[in-house]
Amino acid sequence: KPGVEVGNIGLSKEDIKTSFLEKLFYSLGRIPVVATPNDLYTSLALAVRDRVFRKYVKSLEQYAEEDARGVAYLSAEYLPGPHLGNNLLNLEIMEETREALAELNLDLEELLKEEVEPGLGNGGLGRLASCYMDSLATLGIPSIAYGIRYEFGIFKQEIKEGWQVESTDKWLHNGNPWEVIRPEISFEVKFGGYTEHTRDENDKLHIEWIPGSEVKGTAYDTPILGYQSNGIILRLWKAEATESFDFAAYNLGDYYRAVEKKMRSENITKVLYPNDENLSGKELRLKQQYFFVCCSLQDIIRLHLLQGRKLESLHEKFTIQLNDTHPSIAVPELMRLLVDVYHMEWDAAWMVTCKTFAYTNHTLLPEALERWPVSLIRNLLPRHLEIIYEINSRFINELRGHNFTGDQISRMSLVDESGEPTIRMAHLATVGSYMINGVSALHSGLLKKQVLKDFAELWPNKFTNVTNGVTHRRFLAVSNPGLSALLSEKIGKDWLTHLDKLKGLESYSEDETFRRKWMEVKLENKRNLATQIKELTGIDINPEMLIDVQVKRIHEYKRQHLKVLHILSLYLRVKKEKDTSIPPTAFVFGGKAAPGYFMAKRIIKLITAVGELINNDPEVNKILKVVFLPNFSVKLAQHVYPGADLSEQISMAGKEASGTGNMKFALNGALTIGTLDGANVEIREEVGEENFFLFGLTTDEVENKKAQGYHPYKIYAENENLKKVMEFLLSDELTRGDTELFKPIYNNLLHQDPYLLMEDYQSYIEQMENVYHVWQDREKWAKMSILNVARMGKFSSDRSIQDYCEKIWKVEAIKV
Numbered sequence: 137k138p139g140v141e142v143g144n145i146g147l148s149k150e151d152i153k154t155s156f157l158e159k160l161f162y163s164l165g166r167i168p169v170v171a172t173p174n175d176l177y178t179s180l181a182l183a184v185r186d187r188v189f190r191k192y193v194k195s196l197e198q199y200a201e202e203d204a205r206g207v208a209y210l211s212a213e214y215l216p217g218p219h220l221g222n223n224l225l226n227l228e229i230m231e232e233t234r235e236a237l238a239e240l241n242l243d244l245e246e247l248l249k250e251e252v253e254p255g256l257g258n259g260g261l262g263r264l265a266s267c268y269m270d271s272l273a274t275l276g277i278p279s280i281a282y283g284i285r286y287e288f289g290i291f292k293q294e295i296k297e298g299w300q301v302e303s304t305d306k307w308l309h310n311g312n313p314w315e316v317i318r319p320e321i322s323f324e325v326k327f328g329g330y331t332e333h334t335r336d337e338n339d340k341l342h343i344e345w346i347p348g349s350e351v352k353g354t355a356y357d358t359p360i361l362g363y364q365s366n367g368i369i370l371r372l373w374k375a376e377a378t379e380s381f382d383f384a385a386y387n388l389g390d391y392y393r394a395v396e397k398k399m400r401s402e403n404i405t406k407v408l409y410p411n412d413e414n415l416s417g418k419e420l421r422l423k424q425q426y427f428f429v430c431c432s433l434q435d436i437i438r439l440h441l442l443q444g445r446k447l448e449s450l451h452e453k454f455t456i457q458l459n460d461t462h463p464s465i466a467v468p469e470l471m472r473l474l475v476d477v478y479h480m481e482w483d484a485a486w487m488v489t490c491k492t493f494a495y496t497n498h499t500l501l502p503e504a505l506e507r508w509p510v511s512l513i514r515n516l517l518p519r520h521l522e523i524i525y526e527i528n529s530r531f532i533n534e535l536r537g538h539n540f541t542g543d544q545i546s547r548m549s550l551v552d553e554s555g556e557p558t559i560r561m562a563h564l565a566t567v568g569s570y571m572i573n574g575v576s577a578l579h580s581g582l583l584k585k586q587v588l589k590d591f592a593e594l595w596p597n598k599f600t601n602v603t604n605g606v607t608h609r610r611f612l613a614v615s616n617p618g619l620s621a622l623l624s625e626k627i628g629k630d631w632l633t634h635l636d637k638l639k640g641l642e643s644y645s646e647d648e649t650f651r652r653k654w655m656e657v658k659l660e661n662k663r664n665l666a667t668q669i670k671e672l673t674g675i676d677i678n679p680e681m682l683i684d685v686q687v688k689r690i691h692e693y694k695r696q697h698l699k700v701l702h703i704l705s706l707y708l709r710v711k712k713e714k715d716t717s718i719p720p721t722a723f724v725f726g727g728k729a730a731p732g733y734f735m736a737k738r739i740i741k742l743i744t745a746v747g748e749l750i751n752n753d754p755e756v757n758k759i760l761k762v763v764f765l766p767n768f769s770v771k772l773a774q775h776v777y778p779g780a781d782l783s784e785q786i787s788m789a790g791k792e793a794s795g796t797g798n799m800k801f802a803l804n805g806a807l808t809i810g811t812l813d814g815a816n817v818e819i820r821e822e823v824g825e826e827n828f829f830l831f832g833l834t835t836d837e838v839e840n841k842k843a844q845g846y847h848p849y850k851i852y853a854e855n856e857n858l859k860k861v862m863e864f865l866l867s868d869e870l871t872r873g874d875t876e877l878f879k880p881i882y883n884n885l886l887h888q889d890p891y892l893l894m895e896d897y898q899s900y901i902e903q904m905e906n907v908y909h910v911w912q913d914r915e916k917w918a919k920m921s922i923l924n925v926a927r928m929g930k931f932s933s934d935r936s937i938q939d940y941c942e943k944i945w946k947v948e949a950i951k952v
């Protein structure tokens with residue numbers, strides 16, 4: 137029996153060079169003179185993949201030996217970012233690889249640029265899932281992550297005449313060297329049809345689901361390596377036609393009908409849906425959710441039974457984490473499998489189910505809480521609807537036993553019957569889980585006060601908080617080599633696995649030589665960012681400017697337009713008042729708007745219009761620049777965070793569940809201007825209030841303001857400066873005569889302003905003045921920057937995963 141050490145998997149420069157050439161010759165059939173950049177990248181990726189798999193195979197051996205309790209992470213979205221650089225770091229062969237390539241007259245940086253990242257998520261939620269995989273792997277937690285292999289990821293964004301234009305993301309176009317297809321790991325998934333209820337001779341009820349159609353899900357595995365550690369698998373399901381269903385058509389000689397059916401089956405995993413308001417009617421989206429849940433649960437059960445265990449003990453060996461409600465159809469699906477397929481009694485099955493799942497909520501926005509029309513579920517998953525009703529009726533009986541009022545019961549019901557009947561997926565996930573968590577202290581508190589209030593009263597011990605974290609290996613070690621080297625020079629390399637070691641930097645904030653080095657590193661990163669900006673937009677940025685950045689999805693609650701109002705106030709000062717005292721600043725924006733989100737798309741147009749005006753005005757453009765970076769992605773993000781001086785985290789308090797960009801900026805030495813929202817609260821607590829630029833209403837104040845009746849127009853009317861800025865939105869200078877262009881934004885802010893921009897405007901402007909004041913004193917700024925980085929230990933995803941292990945999963949690491 138061969139061990140796992142067969143083949144050329146050495147880590148020396150020579151080994152890497154040999155492997156690279158072997159892949160080029162024998163896997164791709166190319167010679168260097170005709171190899172394309174993609175051939176070279178692919179050869180290196182394949183060589184690295186061998187080494188990654190060697191580590192992964194080792195962890196498999198260990199899992200099998202130890203029979204440990206493990207985690208299955210279910211997420212409809214992942215945003216892993218480019219794999220190559222991260223794997224080189226984790227294998228500790230970055231330098232060896234660079235040298236091996238240099239000897240072949242190749243530049244590692246050029247090859248790294250070639251990688252097209254998998255954009256299999258919308259933003260924060262998908263990126264969080266990937267940070268957690270990095271930490272699970274590094275910490276050696278027995279785990280597997282399941283998701284969907286979308287053929288097209290999040291749409292590609294271009295800016296044309298200032299507007300967002302979407303196109304398909306063909307991320308698989310050049311092939312994907314990181315994944316391996318597992319044809320033998322495939323499962324059937326049924327849809328539609330009806331159920332048949334029959335009684336046997338003992339009067340026992342048997343329920344059979346006679347489906348209307350069937351598809352097959354096949355596993356595609358991507359190994360995710362940990363740092364100095366083994367790896368875990370990201371298992372993504374692709375939909376294909378099943379043989380059995382094509383067969384009937386073939387027999388009738390209807391070849392085309394069979395192929396058509398095949399195409400329809402493959403539609404399920406074609407494309408990722410953007411976060412859009414009108415998802416609830418989208419049948420294909422529900423199909424995607426059920427499809428991946430169904431495959432994943434069958435796989436989990438397969439793994440469980442493979443070890444010779446009984447299904448009654450599923451919850452002892454596996455815990456399944458639901459990343460938001462997207463996979464929450466797993467609750468009735470596991471019940472169906474246990475009761476209908478494996479013939480368990482309902483009560484026993486329910487006990488196993490409720491002890492298996494845990495649910496993470498990622499948003500309180502009412503429009504983002506998933507609800508599926510009952511009629512849609514009935515058509516697509518008739519058996520599941522019956523099971524949901526059964527779960528609900530038992531749950532309501534329990535509530536009656538606890539003397540809940542009729543009002544409370546209808547509020548808590550899984551079925552909302554106030555309009556068209558819908559299933560409240562957050563309630564389903566809550567009832568079917570042993571633990572529920574929010575993603576920051578503030579958000580978890582609000583979850584218990586607002587969306588799941590009644591449930592928190594019923595089951596206070598089921599609710600907890602796990603504050604989000606980010607992987608500092610990707611977002612500092614890989615993406616900011618300059619700062620990383622400086623850190624390691626001062627405090628050693630332990631921070632790579634123990635981020636709280638950064639505390640050791642605090643005393644250096646008083647060291648002038650260190651501060652100078654700190655600022656030099658930042659300036660170098662700003663030059664790099666300026667180069668990126670030039671390449672992507674053609675705009676010149678002087679790297680000495682204050683680089684003030686807001687990158688995240690475009691949404692009204694995140695208030696990119698508040699930032700725009702501030703920029704316009706500066707513009708008017710420079711232009712009309714000839715004020716040249718403002719420190720030169722580059723305002724950098726980036727982020728995608730949901731294709732159907734009218735206001736978000738207007739906000740992009742507003743940013744680019746302000747950019748056009750300012751960047752082309754010689755009176756202003758020495759002092760101000762405005763940039764919109766197109767197609768924000770993990771890859772681009774890795775250039776942005778290191779080069780930022782100021783991080784904008786300015787959502788209306790109570791709306792941003794956590795935010796994770798806030799952490800990535802601070803980790804790279806940017807200072808934050810922000811509200812008391814999401815994880816900002818905890819970041820400020822950690823770095824110290826004197827090292828954080830705070831503004832705006834608190835959550836309670838927002839609530840009170842709204843309760844008292846909020847009148848944005850009054851605030852506008854009473855603030856001369858704000859008034860001028862608002863009127864400028866309609867000016868010919870900005871709109872070039874199209875005065876209707878920004879009317880929707882203008883009217884919204886003046887008369888509704890649901891996210892309180894008018895209210896928070898003055899406080900924001902004043903805090904920005906303070907930012908400028910501190911910026912004038914670069915030594916002070918550098919001190920604050922150092923202290924921010926030194927105190928970011930809490931926000932490593934390693935800490936988050938440890939919290940999940942202790943508070944929720946009760947899972948332990950496997951010693952490597």
Ligand code: 26V
Nearest residue numbers: 260261411412413498499504792793794795796
């Ligand atoms: C979904 C939708 C769908 C309907 C239209 C508006 C809308 C807005 C947002 C969402 C996102 C829902 C889930 C989500 O991505 N939440 C994010 O999760 C991150 C990781 O926990 C967290 O840092 C972000 O604050 C949170 O917005």
